[in-house]
Amino acid sequence: MATNVFFAAGAKLWPEYREAIQAACAKKGLSISLSDAAPDPAAVDYIVYAPTAALSDFTPFTRCKAVLSLWAGVERIAPNPTLTQPLCRMVDSGLTEGMVEWVTGHVLRHHLGMDAHITGQDGIWRHDSKPPLARDRRVTILGLGELGTACAKALSALNFPVTGWSRTQKHIDGIACLSGDEGLEEALARADILVTLLPRTTATENLMSAERFALMPRGSFLINPGRGQLIDDDALLAALGSGRIAHATLDVFRVEPLPPDHPFWAHPGVTVTPHLAADTRTATAAEVIVENIRRGETGEPLLYLVNRDLGY
Structure with a gap:
């Protein structure tokens, strides 16, 4: 048959x-x-x-x-x-490789402050600041499934101190793995750069609320290639306005394509990419x-x- x-x-x-x-x-x-x-x-x-x-x-x-x-x-x-x-x-493997490349690229972009030089081609010699080394920039990844684990390992290989958080405790060589509510608070407190790679469930809806953003270091960066529903949009805009979050790079949204009148499009602290991190x-x-x-x-x-x- x-x-x-x-x-x-x-x-x-x-x-x-x-x-x-x-x-x-x-x-x-x-x-x-x-x-x-x-x-x-x-x-x-x-x-x-x-x-x-x-x-x-x-x-x-x-x-x-x-x-x-x-x-x-x-x-x-x-x-x-x-x-x-x-x-x-x-x-x-292709999807995983694509996600690792996208996440690593945007982590390095924010870590190195590339935007100031890419957009500042105006004749001004900007040599008044330099980024820390990767070993001094802490990265937190929420979600340690196939994609989160692959991204954590790639960033750790570049010498970033990587903390990973998941619902259940994981053990990954070279990664500080946390779990549970207290573990989430600690993971966010370490997040100079936060990458959200959790699935959408009832437990992860609006996980990044105003209270959770407040746990992150002032001037930190958010990178979300996971699910749009992980982020409370209004809370993110408020965190950007207060300087808690310096910049957010977002690949996923509650409504896709992102409506033209959504405030993310015009916000100078937001980069929108069209859900292409992991095709x-x-x-x-x-x-x-x-x-x-x-x-x-x-x-x-x-x-x-x-x-x-x-x-x-």
């Missing part, structure tokens, strides 16, 4: 993923029937999914062994009551999808299985 894979991630992505998934199958010697057409739901073994697709009712897919998401975040699919099949989120890379994502299909067919544990109770 053929292994039937339904690509329910949208027509725009279908041509590139059809080719990439077939190439990944060929590498593994895996034979599948792959289609983006509306199939007989009872004959589907796996669903390749993106939350922007039209599919929302998973009830008819009674034979489906797993829903394989192309997105790292699962907050738009995990709560779906019709989704009773195992759900796997996307963790792929899924087709070739590497296809390899993850195919590996999970192979595992499902051979009875091995699926990779990156979502814990529905935790929401990620």
